[in-house]
Amino acid sequence: MYDSNLVIGGKEFSSRLIVGTGKYSSNEAMKQAHEESGAQMVTVAIRRVSLPGSGESILDHIDTSRYTLLPNTAGCYTADEAIRTAYLAREAGLGDLVKLEVIGDSRTLFPDVQGLLEATKTLAKDGFVVMPYTNDDPVMAKRLEEAGAAVVMPLGAPIGSGLGIRNPYNIKIILETVSIPVIVDAGVGTASDAAIAMELGCDGVLMNTAIAAARDPAAMARAMKLAVEAGRLAFKAGRMPKKLYATASSPLEGVPDWTS
């Protein structure tokens, strides 16, 4: 069945699942999970090299001819930190894509929306393809679009919480509010969460912990691939309406008379 590709920053992706590279028990586990997920884009963090260098790098285990690397600004609590990190990532040769995170609180890892907006404006103006991790507030999503974000990425639930899509109604409103792609980022715990996001009409789902922390990451990665595809298909198929009362699926006439 034909579906258009997900287009971000001029690049086309047939997979609507983006995965991470963190928390895996081993590089081998990560590679297998990536393979099973069918993802074409994987997120990476920008961190100090352990010195002296020439140690093993995560990049030794990612085929960069197959996967687009998406640098994030994880760990940044101010716009300034996030902006500098984005510039570092670009200078490192990771291109113009940036998964922008400006964190407001270390326990919930909810975004600092003021800092996020500021960083989005600055980076978008300088040619970055900004993909901001944000909350599920449609007003905020609109502001980010106006600030030049290429996509908007509302959280389903706190990063790493696995609580699923906590406010599907807000996500639905965001979909009606912005015209840029909407990708749920954070909080997905299992396959049905990803399917729900796609059934709402989201353009993609980004997850890390849901796969990396599963008992069998490769199997969960495959489940997520199928869930994203199933949810997308269901959305495009146009679901039946919900009703309060029953409507029989079999005809009411022609029922045999068994009274004596």
Add this chain to the structure above:
Amino acid sequence: MNVTVNGKPMELEPGTTVEGLLVLLGVPRQYTAVAVNRDITPKSQYAALKLGEGDRVEIVRPMGGGS
């Protein structure tokens, strides 16, 4: 001269360039970025930029991470 590299003190020969530091530490150029005193050093400047006393250098690369 004394500099700080990735948060740790280091002693370098005066006149060491960013390029020289990377070679000394065995850090590959590809997918690497460097900032000196919070300013990003363009790759084209690695061989030209000489480090000075008290400079704070950050050498970063992509690492595993989700959010």
